[in-house]
Amino acid sequence: MNIKNGYTILPMDNTTRKQRLVSLDALRGFDMFWIMSGERIFHALAQATGWPLFVWISAQLHHTVWNGITFYDMIFPLFLFIAGVSMPYSLQKKVAWAEVRYPSQLPAREKNKLYLSMLRRTCILILLGMIVNGLLKFNGYENTRFASVLGRIGLAWFFAGLIYLNCRPKAQVLWLLVLLLGYWALMMWVPVPGYGAGVLTMDGSLESYIDRLLLPGRLHDGVHDPEGILSTIPAIGTALLGIFTGGFLQWNSEQFNMKKKALVMFGAGVILILTGLLWDRYFPINKRLWTSSFVMYVGGWSLLFLFVFYFVIDVMGFKKWAFPFIIIGVNSIVIYLASEGMIDFAHTAGYLFGGLIQYAPVIWQPVFSALSVTLLQLALLYFLYRQKLFLKI
Numbered sequence: 423m424n425i426k427n428g429y430t431i432l433p434m435d436n437t438t439r440k441q442r443l444v445s446l447d448a449l450r451g452f453d454m455f456w457i458m459s460g461e462r463i464f465h466a467l468a469q470a471t472g473w474p475l476f477v478w479i480s481a482q483l484h485h486t487v488w489n490g491i492t493f494y495d496m497i498f499p500l501f502l503f504i505a506g507v508s509m510p511y512s513l514q515k516k517v518a519w520a521e522v523r524y525p526s527q528l529p530a531r532e533k534n535k536l537y538l539s540m541l542r543r544t545c546i547l548i549l550l551g552m553i554v555n556g557l558l559k560f561n562g563y564e565n566t567r568f569a570s571v572l573g574r575i576g577l578a579w580f581f582a583g584l585i586y587l588n589c590r591p592k593a594q595v596l597w598l599l600v601l602l603l604g605y606w607a608l609m610m611w612v613p614v615p616g617y618g619a620g621v622l623t624m625d626g627s628l629e630s631y632i633d634r635l636l637l638p639g640r641l642h643d644g645v646h647d648p649e650g651i652l653s654t655i656p657a658i659g660t661a662l663l664g665i666f667t668g669g670f671l672q673w674n675s676e677q678f679n680m681k682k683k684a685l686v687m688f689g690a691g692v693i694l695i696l697t698g699l700l701w702d703r704y705f706p707i708n709k710r711l712w713t714s715s716f717v718m719y720v721g722g723w724s725l726l727f728l729f730v731f732y733f734v735i736d737v738m739g740f741k742k743w744a745f746p747f748i749i750i751g752v753n754s755i756v757i758y759l760a761s762e763g764m765i766d767f768a769h770t771a772g773y774l775f776g777g778l779i780q781y782a783p784v785i786w787q788p789v790f791s792a793l794s795v796t797l798l799q800l801a802l803l804y805f806l807y808r809q810k811l812f813l814k815i
Contacts, residue, residue: 443671445731446507448744451751452731453500456483458750458761459796461494466788486709488624495709496720498571499660501754503724505579506664509586510672525587533587540583543815547576550755550815554762566639569649572758577654582661591669598662602714605656606705609713622706622713629653629711646710653712660712663694663721667728680737687729694722749803756813757803771795 461483467473468480482493513525516536528536549557551570560566585597609628613619617626624630625645633641633650641647671683678686698707698719707716734740750757761767771794772779779790806812 442511443507443732443736444741444744444748445728445735446504447751448735448747449728449731449751450501450504450754451744451747451749452727453497453504454750454754454757455747456494456497458757458799459767459792462792463789463796466792470785470789488710489706489708491707491709491716491719496723498709499657499712499717499720500724500727502575502578502657502660503664503667503721504728505575506582506661507668507671507728509579509583509665510668513587514672524590526590528587536587537584540580544576544580546815548573550759551576554759563639567642567647568639569633569637569642569647571649574649574654574657578657578661581658582665585658585662586665591666594662594666598659601655601659601662602717605652606714608652609711610705622708622711624710627711648710648712656712656714656717659714659717660721663717663724667725671732681733684729684733684737687725687732691722691725691729694718694725696722698722746800749800749807752812753803753806755815756806757799760802761799767795767798771798774798
């Protein structure tokens with residue numbers, strides 16, 4: 423036991439070490455499933471069957487062109503939300519602060535260690551994001567896209583982490599309000615040369631203007647980048663919502679058992695969704711601008727998704743059905759990098775299963791091809807899981 427700055431720092435016991443949400447791994451895997459190959463399965467099923475349910479699901483697996491939202495628009499922020507939920511648990515593994523009520527009470531030396539660890543993780547994610555964008559196929563500085571999905575996750579998670587480590591819960595909530603209201607005020611009131619203030623189009627928004635002005639290299643949409651500079655501000659809010667949730671689930675209280683915590687998550691999710699819909703009237707829900715209403719709306723749905731997985735898996739104890747999602751979730755970065763071009767699963771699956779698939783009816787061949795890719799991906803992830811090989815950043 424150590425005494426630092428008046429606080430008692432205890433080594434973690436076995437109970438603390440085992441404190442892990444299986445449902446969070448499963449939800450992370452569910453989220454990643456759609457990116458790695460799930461969308462292809464349902465696009466193919468919609469084409470093959472024409473059934474209204476599959477057609478609707480297929481339509482939901484496309485990004486909205488601008489304002490509005492589909493399920494596919496929620497995949498990225500849900501992953502960032504999950505990263506936020508994980509933070510209180512991951513920090514507890516790195517620092518024994520069993521008798522420190524709030525992370526803001528940690529001694530400076532312990533915080534500095536965490537800062538370096540967080541900065542390292544963020545830099546790695548930024549680099550990996552650029553590699554996914556094609557950095558290794560370098561085609562000139564002007565053709566290199568620096569912004570990325572992984573980069574945004576790293577940056578938003580890092581700054582949300584700084585708030586978490588240095589502020590008590592009430593101040594964290596205040597930070598969330600400042601970030602979301604401040605971003606709304608900037609987007610609505612700061613004029614853009616040639617367009618004016620409050621123009622929320624792809625080329626006329628303040629977010630797009632700042633990207634063109636400050637973001638180096640190539641922008642994703644030429645005049646705009648959905649992972650640009652200014653819209654990283656509200657993305658920090660998405661990570662903070664996850665941190666609030668993780669801290670709440672980690673909180674030991676006689677008043678809130680696991681079932682009550684699940685109900686609180688459900689209620690909070692509904693409130694956030696309604697708040698997002700109300701704000702949508704004045705600041706449209708828009709994934710590419712990552713608007714404040716988008717943060718609230720998707721934050722609400724993220725809570726509802728977590729409520730379902732948490733209640734079924736951690737509260738009710740039904741875990742076996744989620745095993746495929748769990749093996750995806752514990753190696754989510756690996757499968758994301760692999761499915762984004764580092765491994766040609768389609769070519770390998772075609773080599774292994776193409777001979778059999780060719781005997782299926784032509785209209786069903788894309789379905790079986792997509793399923794074969796998923797089977798191959800799950801086989802790889804299962805091997806890594808059995809060998810206890812996990813990519814930790």
